[in-house]
Amino acid sequence: MWIPKLDPLKKPLYQALADALSEAIERQELVPGTRLPTHRALAHALKLTVGTVTRAYAEAERRGLISAQVGRGTYVLDTQTSFQHLSQTPSPLDFSLSLPIPNPQSALWLQQSLLKLSQQGVQNLLEYQNEQGLLAHRQQISHSLQAWGLPIQAERLLICQGGQHAIALALQSVAHAGDVICSSALTYPGMIAAARQLGLKHQGLAFDQQGLIPQAFERQCQHQRPRALYLIPNQDNPTCTCLPLERREAIVQIAREYQVWLLEDDVQLNPSEQRLPSLLELAPERTLHISSFSKLVAGGLRVGMLQVPESLLPHARANLKAQCWMVSPLAPALICQGLADASLLPLIEQQRQEIQARQVLVQNYLGRWQVRAQPWGFNVWLPLPEPWRASQFVDSCRRAGLEVKSAEPFAVGSYPAPQSIRFCISAPAQREQVEQGLEILVHLLEQGCLPHVQTL
Numbered sequence: 001m002w003i004p005k006l007d008p009l010k011k012p013l014y015q016a017l018a019d020a021l022s023e024a025i026e027r028q029e030l031v032p033g034t035r036l037p038t039h040r041a042l043a044h045a046l047k048l049t050v051g052t053v054t055r056a057y058a059e060a061e062r063r064g065l066i067s068a069q070v071g072r073g074t075y076v077l078d079t080q081t082s083f084q085h086l087s088q089t090p091s092p093l094d095f096s097l098s099l100p101i102p103n104p105q106s107a108l109w110l111q112q113s114l115l116k117l118s119q120q121g122v123q124n125l126l127e128y129q130n131e132q133g134l135l136a137h138r139q140q141i142s143h144s145l146q147a148w149g150l151p152i153q154a155e156r157l158l159i160c161q162g163g164q165h166a167i168a169l170a171l172q173s174v175a176h177a178g179d180v181i182c183s184s185a186l187t188y189p190g191m192i193a194a195a196r197q198l199g200l201k202h203q204g205l206a207f208d209q210q211g212l213i214p215q216a217f218e219r220q221c222q223h224q225r226p227r228a229l230y231l232i233p234n235q236d237n238p239t240c241t242c243l244p245l246e247r248r249e250a251i252v253q254i255a256r257e258y259q260v261w262l263l264e265d266d267v268q269l270n271p272s273e274q275r276l277p278s279l280l281e282l283a284p285e286r287t288l289h290i291s292s293f294s295k296l297v298a299g300g301l302r303v304g305m306l307q308v309p310e311s312l313l314p315h316a317r318a319n320l321k322a323q324c325w326m327v328s329p330l331a332p333a334l335i336c337q338g339l340a341d342a343s344l345l346p347l348i349e350q351q352r353q354e355i356q357a358r359q360v361l362v363q364n365y366l367g368r369w370q371v372r373a374q375p376w377g378f379n380v381w382l383p384l385p386e387p388w389r390a391s392q393f394v395d396s397c398r399r400a401g402l403e404v405k406s407a408e409p410f411a412v413g414s415y416p417a418p419q420s421i422r423f424c425i426s427a428p429a430q431r432e433q434v435e436q437g438l439e440i441l442v443h444l445l446e447q448g449c450l451p452h453v454q455t456l
């Protein structure tokens with residue numbers, strides 16, 4: 001069995017083990033096709049935790065050195081080809097997408113959950129179901145979300161293919177082609193796309209450092225009453241504001257006066273101690289609540305939820321049925337099993353703690369600038385100092401190997417996007433990569449915008 005000698009000075013340990021693997025492959029001590037020891041056996045031999053070995057193997061896999069094959073083991077790859085592949089595609093620091101933190105433990109959780117699920121009765125997963133999703137799944141999800149402070153009710157919940165599907169279904173359930181709907185003038189591009197696809201007239205409303213301005217919503221209602229207002233009250237995407245309680249209450253009052261539906265996007269699912277009262281709590285009769293396990297667990301499982309007011313339930317059910325009859329119960333079964341046996345909770349907690357630590361780094365590096373973020377948020381909003389243009393800043397970042405987004409893709413209609421960027425601190429696997437990206441941002445901000453003359 002291959003048992004490396006780890007460099008005692010190298011930290012963290014999983015990195016030391018991944019480096020030892022890489023060096024053994026380079027020395028041809030490990031040749032292509034060699035089967036590596038199991039995680040447990042190597043952990044035992046090196047007196048490490050199984051988690052450390054799992055993380056080291058995942059890191060080596062990311063570097064293209066080894067490949068894990070479910071049920072067969074982990075094998076050394078032919079590095080000639082994999083190194084070539086790596087060198088042909090230099091991987092930039094990608095801070096552009098709002099993804100959960102890559103965690104090798106999640107893949108392990110999925111493997112074990114699939115195994116556990118397969119050992120139970122799976123007959124009902126083969127059958128056509130109620131279009132809202134299996135009642136047992138809805139009950140488990142509402143039970144868990146209630147424990148996180150959200151008044152979710154199984155009877156009015158529809159299981160969707162992720163938050164994006166829930167947004168499209170919510171819009172479709174309250175508006176028809178030609179109807180007016182509104183949101184902040186900068187909002188989540190998936191909502192802009194869904195509204196456009198449904199042929200809705202999308203009005204962007206004014207916002208400030210605290211989020212949507214209630215008076216702007218009222219003016220819109222007086223001028224041309226919208227069918228619905230879409231909001232991301234807890235961690236706005238992209239501007240990272242958390243809407244204060246007074247504004248939530250004012251918006252609810254206006255929505256009641258003008259009979260407007262409220263679409264509350266809560267896909268980040270903040271921990272309960274960080275939560276202000278949701279629109280769902282303040283106006284249950286008119287709020288459609290959108291949530292998802294994509295940010296908490298994994299986007300690939302596509303498990304999202306839409307809770308609708310009682311009066312909209314038949315319509316929402318009919319819409320979902322017309323789209324796809326029902327969402328496959330397989331992925332919800334995995335999520336629900338992970339909630340019921342609590343195997344998902346340490347993964348969720350680990351991510352929350354890591355995000356919090358990364359947000360502290362953001363403040364340490366960028367506190368001098370007007371950066372905005374929520375302590376549990378994946379995203380950071382950075383209004384650029386004069387005379388930076390966002391497009392130039394994004395290009396400069398790209399040249400330095402860092403991908404970030406300007407405000408442009410978030411702009412509704414022809415709204416002039418501000419000179420700001422949004423970057424996401426959860427997409428990189430390692431905290432050190434977050435620091436590297438932050439160093440690039442600090443460097444560019446300190447250096448300032450270099451003058452350049454465009455050809456006229």
Ligand SMILES: Cc1ncc(COP(=O)(O)O)c(C=O)c1O
Pocket residue numbers: 098161162163164165167188190232237265267292293294295299303304
């Ligand atoms: C605000 C917001 N809503 C909805 C979604 C879509 O969620 P899902 O990936 O579950 O479809 C995202 C994804 O980034 C988001 O940021």
